[in-house]
Amino acid sequence: MSTNLAVSTQNLGRVYRAKKREAGSGKEIVALHGVDLEIHQGELFGLLGPNGAGKTTLIKILTTLLAPTSGEARVAGTDVAKNPWEVRRHINMVSGGESSGYGLLTVEENLWLFSQFYGLDWKTARERIREMLKIVGMEDRAKTKIYHLSTGMRQKMNFARGFITDPEIIFLDEPTLGLDVQTSRVLRDFVKNWVRVRKNKTLLLTTHYMQEADELCDRVAIIDRGKILACDTPSNLKRSLNQSSVFHLKVDSLPQPDSQFQGLKGIQSFAHHQHNGLLELSFIVETENALMPILASIERSKGNLISLEKRQPTLEDVFINLVGRGLSEEP
Amino acid sequence: MIFRKRVELFLRTVIGRAYPRLIGLQRERSWLIFDTLLPLLQMSAFVFVYRAMQAPPEYTGFVVLGGAMTAYWLNVLWSMATQLHWEKENGNLALFIMAPTSRMAILLGMALGGIVATSFRAAAVVLVGIFIFGAHFSAERIPELIGIFLLTLIALYGMGMLFSSLFLLYGREAWHMSLLLQEPIYLLSGFYFPVRSLGYWTAMGASIVPITLGLDAMRQLLFPRMMQQIKFLDVRIELLVLAVLGLVFLFLAQRSLSYMERLACQEGRLTVRGQ
Amino acid sequence: MATNQRAVENLRSLRMAAWLGWQIESNWTDPFLFAIYSVIKPIAGALILVFMYMVVAKGGLSNPLFPMIFVGNAFYIYVAMVLMGVSFAVVDDRERYGMLKYMYTAPLNIYFYLLGRGGAKTLIATVSVLITLAFGALLFNLPIDIASIDWLLLVTGLVLGLLSLAFLGIFLGGVALITARHGQFTGEAVAGALYMLCGAVFPIDVLPGLLQAISYILPLTYWIETMRRALLGSGSSQILSQLSNLELVGVLGAFSVGVVILSVLFFRWAEHRAKEKGLIDMQTNY
Numbered sequence: 042m043s044t045n046l047a048v049s050t051q052n053l054g055r056v057y058r059a060k061k062r063e064a065g066s067g068k069e070i071v072a073l074h075g076v077d078l079e080i081h082q083g084e085l086f087g088l089l090g091p092n093g094a095g096k097t098t099l100i101k102i103l104t105t106l107l108a109p110t111s112g113e114a115r116v117a118g119t120d121v122a123k124n125p126w127e128v129r130r131h132i133n134m135v136s137g138g139e140s141s142g143y144g145l146l147t148v149e150e151n152l153w154l155f156s157q158f159y160g161l162d163w164k165t166a167r168e169r170i171r172e173m174l175k176i177v178g179m180e181d182r183a184k185t186k187i188y189h190l191s192t193g194m195r196q197k198m199n200f201a202r203g204f205i206t207d208p209e210i211i212f213l214d215e216p217t218l219g220l221d222v223q224t225s226r227v228l229r230d231f232v233k234n235w236v237r238v239r240k241n242k243t244l245l246l247t248t249h250y251m252q253e254a255d256e257l258c259d260r261v262a263i264i265d266r267g268k269i270l271a272c273d274t275p276s277n278l279k280r281s282l283n284q285s286s287v288f289h290l291k292v293d294s295l296p297q298p299d300s301q302f303q304g305l306k307g308i309q310s311f312a313h314h315q316h317n318g319l320l321e322l323s324f325i326v327e328t329e330n331a332l333m334p335i336l337a338s339i340e341r342s343k344g345n346l347i348s349l350e351k352r353q354p355t356l357e358d359v360f361i362n363l364v365g366r367g368l369s370e371e372p
Numbered sequence: 373m374i375f376r377k378r379v380e381l382f383l384r385t386v387i388g389r390a391y392p393r394l395i396g397l398q399r400e401r402s403w404l405i406f407d408t409l410l411p412l413l414q415m416s417a418f419v420f421v422y423r424a425m426q427a428p429p430e431y432t433g434f435v436v437l438g439g440a441m442t443a444y445w446l447n448v449l450w451s452m453a454t455q456l457h458w459e460k461e462n463g464n465l466a467l468f469i470m471a472p473t474s475r476m477a478i479l480l481g482m483a484l485g486g487i488v489a490t491s492f493r494a495a496a497v498v499l500v501g502i503f504i505f506g507a508h509f510s511a512e513r514i515p516e517l518i519g520i521f522l523l524t525l526i527a528l529y530g531m532g533m534l535f536s537s538l539f540l541l542y543g544r545e546a547w548h549m550s551l552l553l554q555e556p557i558y559l560l561s562g563f564y565f566p567v568r569s570l571g572y573w574t575a576m577g578a579s580i581v582p583i584t585l586g587l588d589a590m591r592q593l594l595f596p597r598m599m600q601q602i603k604f605l606d607v608r609i610e611l612l613v614l615a616v617l618g619l620v621f622l623f624l625a626q627r628s629l630s631y632m633e634r635l636a637c638q639e640g641r642l643t644v645r646g647q
Numbered sequence: 648m649a650t651n652q653r654a655v656e657n658l659r660s661l662r663m664a665a666w667l668g669w670q671i672e673s674n675w676t677d678p679f680l681f682a683i684y685s686v687i688k689p690i691a692g693a694l695i696l697v698f699m700y701m702v703v704a705k706g707g708l709s710n711p712l713f714p715m716i717f718v719g720n721a722f723y724i725y726v727a728m729v730l731m732g733v734s735f736a737v738v739d740d741r742e743r744y745g746m747l748k749y750m751y752t753a754p755l756n757i758y759f760y761l762l763g764r765g766g767a768k769t770l771i772a773t774v775s776v777l778i779t780l781a782f783g784a785l786l787f788n789l790p791i792d793i794a795s796i797d798w799l800l801l802v803t804g805l806v807l808g809l810l811s812l813a814f815l816g817i818f819l820g821g822v823a824l825i826t827a828r829h830g831q832f833t834g835e836a837v838a839g840a841l842y843m844l845c846g847a848v849f850p851i852d853v854l855p856g857l858l859q860a861i862s863y864i865l866p867l868t869y870w871i872e873t874m875r876r877a878l879l880g881s882g883s884s885q886i887l888s889q890l891s892n893l894e895l896v897g898v899l900g901a902f903s904v905g906v907v908i909l910s911v912l913f914f915r916w917a918e919h920r921a922k923e924k925g926l927i928d929m930q931t932n933y
């Protein structure tokens with residue numbers, strides 16, 4: 042195994058078994074299956090997948106919170122299952138929607154408390170807390186008790202908590218979940234800068250926002266139903282669709298969109314979802330000639346075409362091409 | 373990691389986790405009512421029971437001492453044993469586990485913060501006992517009394533740390549187990565009467581809870597004349613057993629914490645909420 | 648809104664909360680362990696008093712005060728359980744399950760919801776009270792004769808007593824809305840304090856003047872005395888013996904109505920304050 046790998050997994054798997062008293066007792070749920078990943082030091086790596094794809098399970102294993110049921114995972118060169126203590130010296134994590142902290146403590150007290158678990162001396166801790174609160178725009182909230190914070194504020198505080206220990210490897214699990222556009226932008230800029238400016242810092246980001254993965258990540262792995270389906274730079278992933286054409290259509294309604302286009306020639310992948318009262322259809326087709334039968338089929342089923350757009354492939358299209366449905370659709 | 377660094381990290385963690393407990397006392401003063409005044413009234417009920425029975429005045433002292441130790445027992449049950457369960461529900465447990473620090477230091481921080489906070493309540497109980505109920509104590513063997521008291525606390529909070537680690541895995545089970553341990557231990561450890569009344573072997577069995585021997589020894593030191601007939605074991609033996617219990621509980625807590633953490637990791641229960 | 652619709656919503660709140668309360672109380676372990684758990688706690692509580700009598704009282708368990716104290720203690724099981732069942736739902740939903748804010752945004756009646764949540768504990772308490780009384784009758788020859796029980800007095804007193812307890816629980820739910828979660832539960836702490844003030848385990852006659860005065864304005868004092876009279880034929884207090892059964896129940900009823908009114912008013916105020924200060928979804932772990 043290469044020495045400059047920050048994270049590596051080999052054939053990693055995790056199966057959950059329902060407890061005796063729970064519904065479906067003894068039933069197994071495969072959350073991760075045969076995951077092979079290599080993330081290099083200094084890399085900003087993205088894990089893109091829909092809800093329930095296995096992203097959080099993978100993060101939990103890598104942060105020593107969950108034991109794998111098969112395979113091996115190494116973080117900072119150390120096996121997470123065999124020597125979690127060593128791994129913990131190199132990492133930190135921030136999860137979206139996290140509610141950690143002590144309600145009766147202020148923002149800076151909470152951050153100080155967690156810094157003590159990493160052995161930071163009080164002076165350094167204070168400096169870093171001040172610096173991070175400035176970055177997330179919460180300098181004026183340092184003395185606020187955290188049960189008075191809004192969800193977004195709390196999320197920003199947790200974001201700061203992850204970075205004040207200056208970890209070598211940080212895991213961000215949906216870090217911008219529920220944040221407003223402007224705050225998300227600030228945090229994304231900070232993340233990008235953190236990896237670029239500080240040599241050998243590694244960041245693993247999980248997200249189901251494709252723009253976030255596209256904008257931030259050096260490389261992206263697409264994960265679905267516990268399996269890694271593809272792993273490359275965002276541009277290479279999109280380039281895999283260069284030979285194809287991507288069409289985006291909006292129609293008022295169709296009676297059976299799932300089955301309607303089955304059997305039509307030239308369709309590589311197809312996904313649909315409802316948005317603002319309209320049905321949005323995404324087609325990846327081998328040649329543009331495949332479009333005509335699609336339009337004819339819509340007309341036959343009395344659907345009104347609202348718009349038609351040919352566009353550059355996005356990571357979502359890559360996902361659709363690999364999985365056969367969109368990121369926002371239920372598996 | 374070099375030894376000095378490890379000690380420093382341990383101490384920082386202890387101080388860090390004790391901090392919310394101490395600051396909570398100052399920030400949310402309603403504990404004065406709920407954790408001190410009201411339990412004080414409950415303890416008073418047992419004083420009045422003895423008065424209704426026209427019991428000797430020493431029994432008021434027995435109840436007062438039991439009332440003071442009740443504060444620590446409740447603190448161990450509700451702020452130690454079930455605490456990791458609350459930390460899990462709040463999302464803090466994952467951060468504790470992920471941090472490169474000793475879990476024992478985290479539990480010790482909780483315990484020290486809890487001891488300081490609970491001591492206010494215990495002191496209030498004793499003061500009320502002395503000034504309102506006129507409880508009389510013998511003050512001849514104070515150094516031994518302090519020694520017994522401290523050893524009892526070490527063993528008791530060691531037990532709390534053990535419970536805490538055992539309950540790491542569980543949700544509401546931990547909650548109910550703590551509820552279950554409340555009254556039966558009041559009975560078996562002799563919070564309101566000398567434990568010898570339960571019979572020698574019952575008292576022996578109950579001695580696994582450090583408060584049993586701690587209370588008996590402290591009563592022997594504070595009420596020497598009355599306890600002569602109803603003492604359980606010699607104070608020196610009780611002192612020795614408490615010291616052993618303290619070491620055993622701390623050792624077991626440390627081992628069980630590692631084991632339970634590993635088990636919770638395997639079963640994926642470290643981050644399960646709303647259990 | 649139509650009265651009918653409101654009644655349907657109230658009933659739904661009560662039913663749903665009672666079901667939820669039962670799930671929370673009972674499904675944490677298998678039924679066997681749950682049964683043991685439900686028996687051990689009350690019996691241990693009763694045995695504390697038994698041993699106190701055995702060690703100290705003249706005549707031990709034959710002391711005439713013992714049956715009074717045992718019955719008072721047995722019925723007192725309701726107090727901690729009902730108070731905690733109703734009031735702790737606020738803390739539990741707020742800090743453990745994070746659901747309180749959703750309860751407030753749902754079309755349910757919060758009073759019925761909290762009363763429903765206390766239902767499961769009330770049921771468990773009823774079983775515990777019966778077990779404790781049976782335990783006392785069989786092992787300690789408690790003079791309870793089923794043929795001579797005053798059933799009308801028992802049922803009327805029990806209904807009024809549980810009504811006061813449930814609404815005292817609502818009052819404490821209001822307190823919980825505006826205070827932090829402490830190690831000791833509000834419900835248990837208040838139950839502990841009332842244990843002394845209502846003379847559950849001794850005649851209120853032995854209380855000093857001021858505490859006796861407080862005792863007179865507590866419905867629980869009259870409730871416990873009613874339960875003693877219904878089961879044993881007489882009460883423990885000389886002072887309360889001046890009241891006939893009817894007068895005792897009358898006073899209990901009047902105080903119960905007072906508790907209901909006071910609790911609802913206080914809860915409304917606490918709710919208002921919690922909303923004003925943004926405490927509905929606070930997390931106060933420390």
